[in-house]
Amino acid sequence: MTLSVAIRHRFPGFSLDATFDAPDGVTALFGRSGSGKTCIVNAVAGLLLPGEGRISVDGRCLLDTGRGVFVAPHRRRIGCIFQEGRLFPHLTVRQNLRYGAWFAPRATRPEDFGRIVDLLGIGHLLDRRPGALSGGEKQRVAIGRALLARPKLILADEPLAALDEERKAEILPYFERLRDEVAVPILYVSHAVSEVARLATTVVALDAGRVVGQGPVAEVLGDPSVLPSGTRDAGAVLIATIAAHHADGLTELRAGGQPLFLPHLSQAVGSTIRVRIAAHEVILSRTRPEGLSALNILAGTVGEVRAGGGPGAIVALDTAAGRVLARITRRSAFALGIEKGVTAHAVIKSVSVAPGDIGTGRPGVTEA
Amino acid sequence: MTDWLTPEEWRAVALSLRVATVAVAASLPLGIAIAFLLARREFWGKQVLNGIVHLPLILPPVVTGYLLLLTFGRKGYLGQFLDEWFGIVFAFRWTGAALAAAVMGFPLMVRTIRLAIEAVDPKLEQAAGTLGASRPWVFLTVTLPLILPGVLAGAILAFAKAMGEFGATITFVSNIPGQTQTLPTAIYSFLQVPGGEAQAGRLVLVALAVAMAALLLSEWAGRRVARRISGA
Numbered sequence: 001m002t003l004s005v006a007i008r009h010r011f012p013g014f015s016l017d018a019t020f021d022a023p024d025g026v027t028a029l030f031g032r033s034g035s036g037k038t039c040i041v042n043a044v045a046g047l048l049l050p051g052e053g054r055i056s057v058d059g060r061c062l063l064d065t066g067r068g069v070f071v072a073p074h075r076r077r078i079g080c081i082f083q084e085g086r087l088f089p090h091l092t093v094r095q096n097l098r099y100g101a102w103f104a105p106r107a108t109r110p111e112d113f114g115r116i117v118d119l120l121g122i123g124h125l126l127d128r129r130p131g132a133l134s135g136g137e138k139q140r141v142a143i144g145r146a147l148l149a150r151p152k153l154i155l156a157d158e159p160l161a162a163l164d165e166e167r168k169a170e171i172l173p174y175f176e177r178l179r180d181e182v183a184v185p186i187l188y189v190s191h192a193v194s195e196v197a198r199l200a201t202t203v204v205a206l207d208a209g210r211v212v213g214q215g216p217v218a219e220v221l222g223d224p225s226v227l228p229s230g231t232r233d234a235g236a237v238l239i240a241t242i243a244a245h246h247a248d249g250l251t252e253l254r255a256g257g258q259p260l261f262l263p264h265l266s267q268a269v270g271s272t273i274r275v276r277i278a279a280h281e282v283i284l285s286r287t288r289p290e291g292l293s294a295l296n297i298l299a300g301t302v303g304e305v306r307a308g309g310g311p312g313a314i315v316a317l318d319t320a321a322g323r324v325l326a327r328i329t330r331r332s333a334f335a336l337g338i339e340k341g342v343t344a345h346a347v348i349k350s351v352s353v354a355p356g357d358i359g360t361g362r363p364g365v366t367e368a
Numbered sequence: 369m370t371d372w373l374t375p376e377e378w379r380a381v382a383l384s385l386r387v388a389t390v391a392v393a394a395s396l397p398l399g400i401a402i403a404f405l406l407a408r409r410e411f412w413g414k415q416v417l418n419g420i421v422h423l424p425l426i427l428p429p430v431v432t433g434y435l436l437l438l439t440f441g442r443k444g445y446l447g448q449f450l451d452e453w454f455g456i457v458f459a460f461r462w463t464g465a466a467l468a469a470a471v472m473g474f475p476l477m478v479r480t481i482r483l484a485i486e487a488v489d490p491k492l493e494q495a496a497g498t499l500g501a502s503r504p505w506v507f508l509t510v511t512l513p514l515i516l517p518g519v520l521a522g523a524i525l526a527f528a529k530a531m532g533e534f535g536a537t538i539t540f541v542s543n544i545p546g547q548t549q550t551l552p553t554a555i556y557s558f559l560q561v562p563g564g565e566a567q568a569g570r571l572v573l574v575a576l577a578v579a580m581a582a583l584l585l586s587e588w589a590g591r592r593v594a595r596r597i598s599g600a
Contacts, residue, residue: 045498073497074506086495090513099509103500149499 002185003027003153007043007053007063016040016050016209022187025201026179028217029189036209037189041157044187045080046073057152074103079146079184081156085138087130093141094126100149112148119181120144120174136167140174147182154178154186160195168195169356175199176360197221197237197276198359217274222323224306224314234279234314235357236325242269250295250350255321261295261350265358276357279314279327283347286336296348298324302340305333317346324348373574377567379546380554381574383462387550388530390463391470392477392523399474399526400519403481404507408490425475429535436468436540464541465548469533473526480525484518485511517590524586528579551575 003022009015016036029037042048044055046062049070055063057078062071079100087096097113117123120140130138139159146154156175160168172195179186179199190196196203196217203220205213213226220226222236240255245264253260253275260275267273289297300319307313313333315326324346328338338344373381405411406418424432440447440458450456458464488511496506512519534552541548543557555571558564 047494047498072502073494074500074502076498077500078498080495080498082491082495084491086489086491088492088496088510090510099496099501100499102509103502103505145499 002058003044003187004054004056005040005044007040007050007055009039009043009048009050009053011039014209018206018209018211020204020211020214022185022204023202024183024185026175026186026188026199027202027204028196028200029187029204029206030191030193030196030200030220031206032191034208035206037191037206038157039209040206041080041155041187041189044153045078045155046071046076060152077104077150077152079149079151079154081139081142081146081154081159083158083161085130085135085142085162087133087138087141087145089130091129092126093122093128093130093133096130096141097126097144097148099145104150109150112150116144116147119177134167135163136170139163139167139171143174143178147178147184151184154184156186156188158189158191160190160192165356172198172356172359180360193221193235194276194354194357197235197357198274218322221276222316222325224304224316224325234325234327235276236279236316236323238275238277238322238324239272240275240321241272242267244269256319258298258319258321260321260348262353262358263351263355267360271360274359275353277324277348277353278357279325281348281352282324282326284315284317284326284328284332284336284338285345285347286338286342288345289347292347294347294349296346296350298346298348300324300344300346302338302342302344305339307333315344317344319346373570374567376545377554377571380549380551380571383465383546383549384531384551385578387462387465387469388527390466391473391530392527394466395470395474395477395526396519396523399477399522400481400512403478403485403522404511406478407482407485421478422475424472424536429472429533430539432471433468433536433539436464436471436536440464440467440540458541460541460544460548462541462548465533465537465550466530468536468540469530470526472533472536473529476529477522477526480522481515481518484515484522487518488514517593520589520593521586524582528582531575531578 002024006019008017016039018036018040029040031037039048043050052065053063061069062076063069088099091099120143122137122140122144125133125137125141133141160171163171176199188199200217203214203217204211205220205226213220213223218237218239238255240253240260242265243252243254245251249264250261251265253262262275265273288299298319298321300317302315303318303323304316305313307330311329311331312327313330315328315333315338317324317326326346402421406414438444442451442459447458458467493506493510496510501509532552537550538553543549543553549557551571551574555568558568
């Protein structure tokens with residue numbers, strides 16, 4: 001286990017009690033605002049001293065209130081990427097990037113500089129100051145600055161929340177490359193399911209200061225009890241490989257042996273990708289539907305039905321391709337007799353999968 | 369340069385410049401430290417310290433000068449101690465004028481620097497900490513460069529105050545030509561003598577020029593630093 005956290009802290013009107021382990025790769029701390037994500041991040045970074053608890057990274061104890069251990073933030077070797085970037089305005093991009101190396105000259109390697117600058121595509125910005133950068137550029141520099149301090153762990157606290165959709169789409173691939181090419185574990189805080197679905201290897205779901213689910217991303221995001229009830233952006237993650245690109249503009253995928261058709265993707269045949277299927281884009285049918293325009297029909301067994309406060313319900317359907325979530329009305333669920341254990345078919349329109357919901361997979365952690 | 373000022377006038381101008389420069393240079397590190405404490409730390413007695421720093425702004429300068437005389441004069445306990453142990457004498461010396469000027473300018477300096485420190489986002493300092501910088505390094509590499517315009521403004525305000533300080537100076541170190549006679553006390557002396565208006569007038573021009581130069585300098589330096597930070 002790379003990062004191990006067990007903390008309790010009381011705020012006026014809110015208490016945090018969270019225990020989780022984060023293995024290598026990207027661990028997403030996922031929950032609504034106010035669920036305690038930022039408190040956990042601050043405790044790990046050393047910016048908050050929790051009432052009681054233990055935190056260790058790579059076996060090194062950073063906090064143990066029982067033994068009176070508290071490692072100062074600047075000795076923790078944890079790189080932070082903040083929502084607002086927090087670049088130093090009086091330094092150039094180059095000086096910002098080198099800031100961490102000034103304080104850990106032996107830990108840093110000069111050859112990393114060029115590699116990370118290339119990885120993030122910020123070579124042309126080096127002599128500018130942060131005031132002259134766009135939001136997306138600032139965030140890329142912030143990522144580089146954290147990486148170049150050679151941290152043992154990277155904390156990314158809602159790094160995309162301050163950006164518009166276009167900028168988010170610009171930055172997300174860099175985080176994917178970080179996950180796949182740089183061997184630093186990342187604790188990624190987000191309240192956006194789509195970001196978590198694309199990036200996370202492991203998900204720790206939080207609600208009101210408690211951990212309500214943790215495990216591999218497809219497992220946790222496929223569990224309707226973890227998602228905040230009534231959430232509009234529920235959706236499951238399927239891990240698939242690209243089987244073929246067809247002449248009519250469709251790409252054929254295989255997920256658990258099942259064919260899936262999506263609008264043309266740029267990845268090469270054979271590469272692994274992850275696809276998030278939004279629950280509100282999925283239609284359920286008890287019998288195998290015929291004469292439908294939708295190309296993707298997955299048969300499965302209902303694993304769970306969760307009624308929300310409103311007229312809707314989330315149904316989890318276990319198919320050979322993986323778990324699929326469908327958001328339907330409670331009236332339909334009742335009329336069709338949908339309950340745990342019955343068989344059903346999930347209907348997914350090819351064009352309903354948003355391009356932003358397709359990310360690169362990570363071969364090492366592909367679910368079997 | 370010297371021929372349009374009499375040697376006596378010139379001595380007063382030179383002494384004033386020296387007094388103001390030494391007063392600012394000596395009090396600046398302490399001013400930054402106290403401004404930082406007041407802006408960023410909570411401690412017992414913070415309001416008392418704040419009050420003491422600001423007292424010279426509110427007290428009549430004569431009272432401040434008299435208190436300095438009681439404390440740092442030859443018979444004052446601090447003055448006696450400094451004289452015996454370090455050979456430093458303030459009473460009726462130009463060093464005393466510098467001390468009086470420093471004390472009178474201190475609240476202006478601390479106020480300005482404190483405002484500058486409060487304008488620095490503590491989140492930037494936190495970010496520097498997570499990159500491995502200890503607190504003193506965070507201050508030197510992040511806080512200090514960002515408050516530089518404020519430090520400069522505070523120093524120039526204090527310098528201007530030191531150039532013009534009258535009440536505390538004349539009470540503490542008197543008005544001895546060549547020793548403790550500064551620009552304002554010299555103007556005052558000339559105005560007491562019939563026919564001294566011309567001499568006083570020349571010194572008034574010098575005072576105006578010095579004040580204007582200080583203001584222009586601070587504007588220029590402030591803009592330069594601001595331009596650097598904004599990245600343009």
